[in-house]
Every structure is written in structure tokens, then in C-alpha cells.
Amino acid sequence: MSKILNLDLGFSLVSKKDREKYSKKIEDIHNLIYEKKGKGNEFTDWLSWPSDYDKKEVKKIENKVKWMKNEGIEILLVIGIGGSYLGSQSAIDFIKGKMNMQDKIIFAGINVSSSHIKQIEKKLENKKWGICVISKSGTTLEPALSFRHFKKILEKENGSLAKDYIVAITDEKNGSLKAAATKNNYDTFVVPNGIGGRFSGITPVGLFPMAFAGVDIKKVLAGANKASKELNNLNNDAYEYAITRFILNSKMNKNSEIFTTYDFDLDMTSEWLKQLFGESEGKDGKGIMPLSVSYSRDLHSLGQIIQEGKKTFFETTIWINNNKEKIKVEKDKLNLDGLNYLSGKTFHDINKKVFDGVLSAHHKEGGIPNIVITINDNSEETLGYMWYFFFISVTMSGYLLEINPFNQPGVELYKKNMFDNLKK
């Protein structure tokens, strides 16, 4: 396999012939996408972003990160929710490893839990830290409250220096966060108008925290750029994935998609996928409910109901083909656990056997459709490529469902109720 990302539909129960029935429709939608005539097309600037992005701004991000590190800032507190959170969190876990980074990049503003706030405060005690606050408007309650809270602490600790330890990623001109940044002289980076939250990982929204974590952000963009060149034709895997899901949902009555991974550094990638697909598709009573499982862990929890429960779902596995860490099973003299027959094998090879065993159990014996997406590795380039693959795919998917894949009107209702309650 020479590609960065390989799609295997052989276990999907949807034949090439079935998919081909939609070729005219795919072509029409393809034209809609690139002629920017589909619903919500004003939010498709991500299409050409990987080549069009402002190189100077990326340089400025890298410089600011360098400056903060030179200042001795050990921890970056990233304040954001939804797309202003999931992109960078999932990317950092994917590339750098979840446990490696959990004390260096801390995320806040994702809830109003006082227990969470208190725990973050403890992590920051006696450390030098800075804030990256991300909000287009500045009015989303959860991050706004968190920012107010932690800014006060940062100011108490650093006095007039605090403003240099704060970076705001926000609208270019408007909104309360932009106003606060101007007033207080924070460095700012722009949330572009033409790219919605769940597509914003490739903009400063995702790139700043990633850069602080040591991710080579230009390589992420290069990966996305590569995908934008390879997936801009009529016969590409992103469309094949979309049409397969569409058939599974509309013709075979599969209402849920279980994103399946075998490496816990991908747990947050599954959360990112849930937002991307759930928020893009879930409108007008349509859409596939996205679930996720982290294997082997969840084979010993949801495994039972997946194997023998009601089969209203299909699985989509993301498998990383290469693993940098070559840990091997060692020989044991006493062999009390009886595992010496595995000695010399790598954990990664064994993990592959787990995957093969599950695929066979779920697909062959359980009759569950399985889509397998194999990616090369956990590099920056692969991440950028994979993100773009899913961007293209969800766009096709949204238009197949005849909805606007780029809005999220249903998120407003709880906010309205909440603000009404708060103002009472």
C-alpha cells in the first residue's frame, strides 16, 4: 500500500455495483462542491485552505510559541469548546501521545464543572503557564467563564506580564473576545470566516495549541494539501466512503456508525469524528448517530452487545499500519502465563491479530458491515491527510442527505434556554 490512507470496503456488504448506481448523483454533487453552489458553500474555504493559507500567520504562530517557551512557559491552558477544542486535542494525542501531553497542554472551557476547574488549578500550581483562548464571538458561555476565571489567576501571578502570556484566537474584527484582545493587547490569530468550527483544525484554532505541543504544523497542512490534490476527482475514496455509509443508512437501515480504534491515542480522534459527522449530518431527522469504541478496552464492555445485540449499526475502523514503538514480548523462564509462544513478536503485530480476530467475529460471524480505513502512521502528514479525507467525505454525505452540512442550528436551543434561565 503506497497511499497515506487506504479504504477497504470489502467487509461493508455494499457492492461496487450498488455504489455505482449513485455515480450520476456523485458527479452532480461533486460539481456543486467545487463550483461552490451547494448549501452552506460560504463555509467551504477549507477546500483550498491547505494551499491558500497565510504563510506569514503560520510563521507568527511558530514565533509566538518559541517566545513563550523561551519565557519558560511550561503549560498551555487551551480554552475552547467544540471545534475550538476537538481538533487540537485529537491531533496532539494522535501525534504526541495522550499521556505524554496531558500535563503540558490542558484544556478548559469544555464544561461548567467546578470540580474540573479546581483540578486544573492544582495542575497549574507552582508552574509557569499561559493561556490560548479560542472563540470566534467570545460569547459562548463555557469558554468565556473559564477565561474570566483563569485570566484573573494568571494576572494575579504575573501582573502586567500576563497579557503577553495570553493568546486569543478569534474573529478578525468583531466580537467580545476580539474587543478584549485589542483593549488588553493580547496577541491574536484569526478564526477565518469561511471555515466552520469542526473544520478549523487546519487553521490557527487547531494549529496554535498543536505548535505549542511540538507538532510540526506545516507538515499537517502539507498532508491536507496532498489530500486536496488526490481527492478532488470524481473517483476518490472519500466519496466511496460517503456513498457506502449512505447506502448502509438508507437502504440497509443502519442508524449508527461505530468508530473503532485499537490505540488509545485515537480516542479523541473518534470524538473529533463524532462532532464532524454528527453535527454535519444530524438535521431534519436525518443523519447517522456516531458512536465510538476503544479496543481492546471496549471489547470487554460494549463487545457483547455489538456481537450479539440488535444490529442497527455498522463499524468503521481506523487502523494505524505502522507504529514507531517496537516493543516485543520477552521470553520468560518460568512461562507461568504460557505466553512464551509469543516471545519475539511485537505488541503491534499482536494488536493486528486482535483487530483481525474482531473483524472476523463481527463481520463474518456477526454479520456486521465493516469499513476499514488504514492509515500509514501517526505522523503530521497522515493526520492532515486524514482530516481532509473526512472533510470531503462529510460534505458529500451531507449533500447526499440533502441537508446543509455546514450549519448547526440545533446547538442554539439549549444555549437560548440556558441564557433565559440565567437572566431570570
Place this chain on the structure above:
Amino acid sequence: MSKILNLDLGFSLVSKKDREKYSKKIEDIHNLIYEKKGKGNEFTDWLSWPSDYDKKEVKKIENKVKWMKNEGIEILLVIGIGGSYLGSQSAIDFIKGKMNMQDKIIFAGINVSSSHIKQIEKKLENKKWGICVISKSGTTLEPALSFRHFKKILEKENGSLAKDYIVAITDEKNGSLKAAATKNNYDTFVVPNGIGGRFSGITPVGLFPMAFAGVDIKKVLAGANKASKELNNLNNDAYEYAITRFILNSKMNKNSEIFTTYDFDLDMTSEWLKQLFGESEGKDGKGIMPLSVSYSRDLHSLGQIIQEGKKTFFETTIWINNNKEKIKVEKDKLNLDGLNYLSGKTFHDINKKVFDGVLSAHHKEGGIPNIVITINDNSEETLGYMWYFFFISVTMSGYLLEINPFNQPGVELYKKNMFDNLKK
């Protein structure tokens, strides 16, 4: 509300009258349960465990923990999967806080990810640590491989002392882990025969790691005991919850249950619930697929599809009524974020408004059935009570579905395939 746990079915769309139609059935099953005549009744020793448990063994757990701490052991590496993982992990997060404990109790054996193994190794570097390995048989591949791997490292670091830094929780007599423990002289605690993995949090399986984390384990058992006295009658909330879910599933075609929480320390409680319900119910093409969301975070990801997608699910919220941390919104001179109208309010009060806003948006405007379980606090007693509540409930639920709630035949298939592949 004077009770530890309060069930509110007012938003469930299932009326008391509908529930009462099942009163005869409930009574029959109730008798089956307590006369130990239902399917799988040989695994219902948890029913009386909270009063019957071996007090000496609990004392022995506490003493061993004390000894390890005196030895300067800072980190406990807990190796287990499924029920040998989710009970203690969820309890520790719930009571002690997820971020507070993530570097003190580290869980391994939940996958075969070499990247995960490597990250754990880094966390253990230059620390004094011990192992708690949990497996009834010792043959489950994931924990067995992890134990082999980390035991070698521990032995390299501590020589002949290593055996005292290892605790094995395993079968009383049989299995490869028991044999290894005897041979190597590890301290052992018993996985009881009559209590399955997902019910084992109240046994040494859950209690040892919890005790190391500083949880008062006798109070957990006391909470479970209180529940066992209050929920052993015909008209109890655990049965009401079970029958409501049953009606939502069988009469109203709700195939999924979304466990909803508003405090990230409950994320793993949701995972625990997924195992308890998914593994108990998901058989013979039956069962409700359990999902979970962590709010506010997921209001900005799955929120859209929950609000406006296909309504094939209901929500069950676990709300913690009291929060120890009384963090308040502070006044800000400039008020650039416009949030001064909230100053003086606690984060917990605001979180409650989020919850109220969601409940109204999802239930009233979205037509989604909602079950609300309010618990007093995040104390040991509450946890024990809540666990037992769900134990009773899932037992009733399994029998309503006419399946054996205590086995998990579907977990074997992937294992068989995997071992076949490995032995090739």
C-alpha cells in the same frame, strides 16, 4: 430530597399507568431474583455482598496499601480489563477527581497498543511504583501481556523486593495468575466466584485500587449496603428505572440510551454503565445500545444530532446535586465579556442552568424522553449506593428481556479468533 439517589421519570414519556401494567411481571421477577432461581443466579452473590463481605480481607487490603505507602510507593499500576478496570477507574475519578489521580493510579492491560505501553513506561521513570494485577484466570491476553512486560521492568528495578510490590487479585484456587502468585509469593486477594466482572467493583477487584487512591472503601460498601436494604422491596426506583427503559425500548422503539453527565469526573462512570448495561442486556438480538455524552463538551459535538437527528434514543442524566467546590464567578471591572450579571453565582449553579436548558431543549422542544437520576454528592457512600441501584436495575432489566443478565458469551468469539490467529 432526603434520599441518596432520586429518580425522576417526569420527562420519560412513560406514565405511571404504563409502568403499572408490568407490576405482576415485576413481582414474579423480584421473587426469581431473591429466591435465586433466575438465569445465571449463580452470579448473584453481589446481592448480599455489602453485608456479607469478608471484613478481614478488607482490613488486609487496607494494611497492604498502608505498607506500600510506607515503602514510598507513589504510583500503582493497575493491570486489568473490563470489570477488572472500569469499576475502580470510574470510582477513583468520581470520588477523587480524574486529573488529580491520573499520575498516581495508572491503568494498563486495556489494549495491546505499544504507544500506550511506552507512555506508561515514561510515567513510571524515576518513580517508585507497584503493580496490582487483576484477572480471575490469568489468561486474558491484554492484561497478561501487560503484566509480563511491566513485571520484568519492576524486577529489574527492585530485584528480589519486586514480589512485595506486586499484588494479584485472582481466583482463590485456580488459574495461571493464582499459580504465578503462589510460586512467586505475591500477596493475593480473591475474585469471588459468585460475582461477575461488571459487578466486581465492590469486591477486592475494585476495592484494592480504590484504597490505594485514598478512597474509604468501607464507606463504599456501607453505601451499597444501604441500597441493598432500601431497594429489596417490590416498589423501588431501580425497578421503576428498569421498567421505564423496557417500555421505551419495546413499545416506543428507542434502541439507544444516552448516558448524560455534566461533570467530567463522571466520564468513566458512563463507561462503567455502558459495560454494565451493554454486556448484561446485549444478547439474542436484544438490549438497548448504551451511548454516553459529557456535557457541556458534547453539546458542541453530538448536541446537533441529538436535538435534530433521528430520535431513536432516550437520555438518562446523572446529576450530582451538591458539589464540594464552591467556585464563584468574580466581578470584572471592564466586563468586556459581559458576564458581570453572573458574578457571585457559583459555577455549580450555572452548570445546573445548563442542565435545565438542555433538558428543556431536548425533552420539551426535541421530544426526547429523559430520565433524570439525581445523586447527592460524589462521596463514597453515594457511589456504593448508585452502583447497587444499577446492579438491581440491570438484573430486573435482563429478566424482563428474558435473557441471562450475568453471562457474556459474545466476548469469547474475538478471543477465539485472535488466539487461532496468534497460534498460526
